[in-house]
Amino acid sequence: MRHWLARQRYLVDFTLAALLRRKGRNLMLLFIYTLVIFILASVIFFGSALRHEAKAVLKGAPEVTVQNLVMGRHAMAPPEWVEKLKKVRGARRIEGRLWGYFYDKANGANYTVMVPSRYDRKNALKDGETIIGAGLARVRDVRRIGHLFLLSPKGKLMKLKVKRILPETSELVSADLVLMSRGDFLRFFDLPENGGYTDIAMQVRNRNEVAKIVEKISKMLPTARVITREDVLRTYENVFSWREGVVLAMLSAALVAFAIFAFDKASGLSAEERREIGILKAVGWETSDILAMKLWEGGLVSLFAFIFGVAAAYAHVFLFDAGVLAPVLKGWSVLYPQFSLTPQVDRLQLATLAFVTVIPFTAATLVPIWKAAITDPDVVMR
Amino acid sequence: MIELKDVSKIYNEGRPNEVRAVTDVTLSIPAGRVTVFKGPSGSGKTTLLTLVGCLARPTEGRILLDGELISSLPERFMTEVRRRTFGFVFQRFNLIRGLSVLENVMIPAYPLGPDYRELKSRAMDLLARLKLDHKAKMKTEYLSGGESQRVAIARALINDPEWIIADEPTANLDSKLALQFLDEVRQLKETGKSIIITSHDDRIVNADVVDMVVEMEDGRIIGIEERNAS
Ligand SMILES: Nc1ncnc2c1ncn2[C@@H]1O[C@H](COP(=O)(O)OP(=O)(O)OP(=O)(O)O)[C@@H](O)[C@H]1O
Ligand SMILES: [Mg+2]
Numbered sequence: 001m002r003h004w005l006a007r008q009r010y011l012v013d014f015t016l017a018a019l020l021r022r023k024g025r026n027l028m029l030l031f032i033y034t035l036v037i038f039i040l041a042s043v044i045f046f047g048s049a050l051r052h053e054a055k056a057v058l059k060g061a062p063e064v065t066v067q068n069l070v071m072g073r074h075a076m077a078p079p080e081w082v083e084k085l086k087k088v089r090g091a092r093r094i095e096g097r098l099w100g101y102f103y104d105k106a107n108g109a110n111y112t113v114m115v116p117s118r119y120d121r122k123n124a125l126k127d128g129e130t131i132i133g134a135g136l137a138r139v140r141d142v143r144r145i146g147h148l149f150l151l152s153p154k155g156k157l158m159k160l161k162v163k164r165i166l167p168e169t170s171e172l173v174s175a176d177l178v179l180m181s182r183g184d185f186l187r188f189f190d191l192p193e194n195g196g197y198t199d200i201a202m203q204v205r206n207r208n209e210v211a212k213i214v215e216k217i218s219k220m221l222p223t224a225r226v227i228t229r230e231d232v233l234r235t236y237e238n239v240f241s242w243r244e245g246v247v248l249a250m251l252s253a254a255l256v257a258f259a260i261f262a263f264d265k266a267s268g269l270s271a272e273e274r275r276e277i278g279i280l281k282a283v284g285w286e287t288s289d290i291l292a293m294k295l296w297e298g299g300l301v302s303l304f305a306f307i308f309g310v311a312a313a314y315a316h317v318f319l320f321d322a323g324v325l326a327p328v329l330k331g332w333s334v335l336y337p338q339f340s341l342t343p344q345v346d347r348l349q350l351a352t353l354a355f356v357t358v359i360p361f362t363a364a365t366l367v368p369i370w371k372a373a374i375t376d377p378d379v380v381m382r
Numbered sequence: 383m384i385e386l387k388d389v390s391k392i393y394n395e396g397r398p399n400e401v402r403a404v405t406d407v408t409l410s411i412p413a414g415r416v417t418v419f420k421g422p423s424g425s426g427k428t429t430l431l432t433l434v435g436c437l438a439r440p441t442e443g444r445i446l447l448d449g450e451l452i453s454s455l456p457e458r459f460m461t462e463v464r465r466r467t468f469g470f471v472f473q474r475f476n477l478i479r480g481l482s483v484l485e486n487v488m489i490p491a492y493p494l495g496p497d498y499r500e501l502k503s504r505a506m507d508l509l510a511r512l513k514l515d516h517k518a519k520m521k522t523e524y525l526s527g528g529e530s531q532r533v534a535i536a537r538a539l540i541n542d543p544e545w546i547i548a549d550e551p552t553a554n555l556d557s558k559l560a561l562q563f564l565d566e567v568r569q570l571k572e573t574g575k576s577i578i579i580t581s582h583d584d585r586i587v588n589a590d591v592v593d594m595v596v597e598m599e600d601g602r603i604i605g606i607e608e609r610n611a612s
Contacts, residue, residue, distance in 0.1 A: 006495030014485075014492060021480030272479075279476045282437055283490040284465030284541065286458060374457075376439070378432040380476050 008296075011289065015296040030305055033361070037309025038316070040251055040353055045317040048346040058233055062201035063210065064091070065227045066217060074225075076196035081221060085200060088216055090209045093119060096197030098185050102153070102178070107139050113178045115185045117201075123164075125181045130160035135175030137165045148178070152188045160184070255356070274372050274379070281377035290373040291366065298362035306354060318343045384411040384434055384545075389443035389453075391429050391601075403429040405601040407443070411578060412594070413544070416571055419580040420587050421598035427580035428473075428549055430598070434578060435547045436464040465490065469538030471548040475530040477522040477537075483509065484518040487536045494541070501540075508536040512566070528559040535566060545576045552583045560585045567591055 019026050066085065068077040082096050099114040116123040116131070123131055130148050132140075142148055148160045166177060186193065204210050214226045277290055391404040404426045411417050411434070419427040432438040433445060436452060439460075445453035452463050469490075477486050487505040509515040512532040517525065522533060531551065538546055552560040560583070567577055568591045581587060587595060590610075597605040 003495045006497070007493060010492035010495060014489070017481055017485065275476070276478055279478060280489070281461070282464075282470055282472075282476075283537065284461065285490075285493050286461045289493045376432075376437060378429075378438040380437075380472055382428075 007289075008292070011293045012296050012300075015293055015300065018293075019297060019300070026301070030301060033301065033305035033357075034309045034312070036255060037305050037353070037357060038312045040255070040357070041310045041313030041350070042316050043248060043251060044346060044349045044353060045313055045344070048349065049317065049344040052344040054233075058229055061229050061232060062093075063204045063207075063229050064202050064213065064217075066200040066202070066221070067225045067227065068196075068199075069223055069225050076198065077200050077224075078196045079194055081200055081224075082197070084220060085202065085217065088213060088220070090205045090213050091202045092205055093203040094200065095119070095202070096200050098182060099198050100189060102150075102188075104150075106151070109139065109176065111136060111176045111178050113180065113185065113188065115182045116179050123179055125163065125179060125184075127181045127183045128159075128161060129163045129181065130184075131164045131166060131177075131179040132162060133166050133175045133177040136178065137162075150178070150188070152190070154190050156187075158184070158188055277369070277372045278377045278380040281373070282380045287373045291370065294366055294369045295362065298365045299358075302358040302361055306358065310350065310353075314343075314345075383413050383448060385409070385446045385449075386411075386434070387444045387446070389430075389433060389440045389445060391426075391433060391438070392441040395441060403601055404433065404440075407601075407603055409596065409603060409606075411576075413448075413576045414571070414574055415593040416567060416577045416579065416591050417594045417596065418587055418592050419578070419596050419598060420582055421604075422582065425598040426601040427598055429601075431547055431549055431578065431580055435468045435470060435545075436460050437470075465493070465541060467543055468545050468547055469541065469543040471531065471534045471538050471546065471551055473550040473553055475534045477525075477530055477533055479523045480521060482519050483514060483522055483525070483533050486522055486533055487540055490537060490540050505536070505540060508539055509533075512536055527554050528562065531555065531559075531563065532566070543575075545578065546570055548577070548579045550580055550583075552581065552586055557585070564589050564591060 066077065066081065068075045068081070077096065079096065082094060085091060085094050095118055097115070097117070099112060102111045102113050103109075104111055116125060125131065132142065132148060136148075137143060140148060142162050142165065146162055148162050150158045150160070152158055160180060180188065185191075204213060210228055210230075214228060217224060217226050280290055281287070386407050386409045389404060389407045390402065393399075393401040393403055407430060419430060421427055429438075433440050433453075440453055443453070444451055447463065447467065452460065455463065478489065481489075484502070484505055487508060488501055491501050491504075506515055506518065509518055512535060514529060514532050514536065517529065522530065525533065531554075535546075551563055555563060564586070567579070567589075570577060571591060579586060579592075586592070593608070593610045595607040595609075596603055597607070
């Protein structure tokens, strides 16, 4: 064992010396390798962070949402609907919601304006007060000013005292959020007192009854569109999976190119390398010593590239808001100019990444070495 | 003692470019002596040397080392025998570029996993003996021809082999360095090493340190001259 360790130490020493000898070539290889890892890891980090966000969105979402459709378009739901829906057995916490989007010309960003739920005591608001998302707070420098000034769509100026800023645990949900009282909301969008609701949310007593309840509502309100949380979940999944799929397809192409590059590097075993293997064999190295040395080489290069690539990807996605990838991966990035993601690491995916890069790379390096290492060492005599 | 019995080496056997490099060689090479293979270019000297030194296997025939058959050992054991028994000084020295003189000398010992300090002091002793200790840290590509050869000799000696094998050792050296090489051969012989050299250099062939000259032509032995009969 001691002997084995000593031998490995010599092999590692030799490998490092060998790597340093061909600095230019190995740095180039390391750079490309790290770049591939960096891009793949960025996609992985980004994807899992977005999924995490989506989950957070859904956790707070009502189980069933009822919208009114007029000519196939989303319209305000009449107030009587709330009363009607209260009669549906199995439904609870039925509540008309008011929310809408607002394009802020000053910052070129979209905000979601919303009246907090009656059941959400923590965020209850009086007229003239607001609670806003962290992203918005950053843009508007609210922490210093303490107030939020909004110009309504009709041009009326509204001054709201910022009561609280939402925590950053999930920015996708809340970054652009502006909560205001019902009165302020109606004034801001210039809506009549009993003009109805954006939609109607409800919880369900027994999850297994969701389908039945949806059916009942559809019968009772023929113009209604009924959306369940499952539907939303599926849509999110589809959007993310699709985008991720596109990127991953592109990257597989990159990966193949990398594999070819690695293989080429490896199989284009230079005369110099071939001669060196011959020398090592001639002076008493076994084939297994040479393979072990090359394994160390592949392993060290891979390890280095992997650690650097992953670390750079982490910084890229979570510290620099995925500047390179964001436009491709999240279609709505325009709406979130100041959007940053909550760090989220999927270990299984990282392990997979290690598996699909390190192993092919090492194999690609090893195969030609193997061929050279099993030939007779008498080449060095020529 | 190394014995060769009806040894032949055919390259690319059965193909159009087949070459009979060595044909039916039977020979005994005594231990503790200096043996020279001489002959014109292409006569098979180097090939015979690779067979003797376990760098390649004969196509036919057997090779015995101290009575033990070594020519048909599995690859691992053959490497083992080579490492334990032979030290090589190649014609083009074959030092590894980019590594220091010291590292080059130590490389043959790496797979044995010796204690580093012990290995290093052994290597430094050898370099001192060959008057190269002051260049231990230098990269080998900056060495002169004579220095390169002495590094190659130090490398050949690091595992303390019984046999030293040198292919055309003076082909790249001027007269002064050739004499110096012969001096080193003499010292090795005095320490009890067995030495085999291929050469068509008369300075070597006629040197008085040589005990036996094997003359080759077209892969066959055409004459054996024994000197310094003891
Ligand atoms: N690996 C090989 N494949 C094919 N033919 C070879 C190989 N090695 C040597 N030969 C041929 O075998 C013959 C003997 O070569 P060898 O190198 O043993 O001669 P040599 O006596 O050492 O010549 P020199 O004095 O020029 O070094 C030559 O014809 C050579 O072309
Ligand atoms: Mg030759």
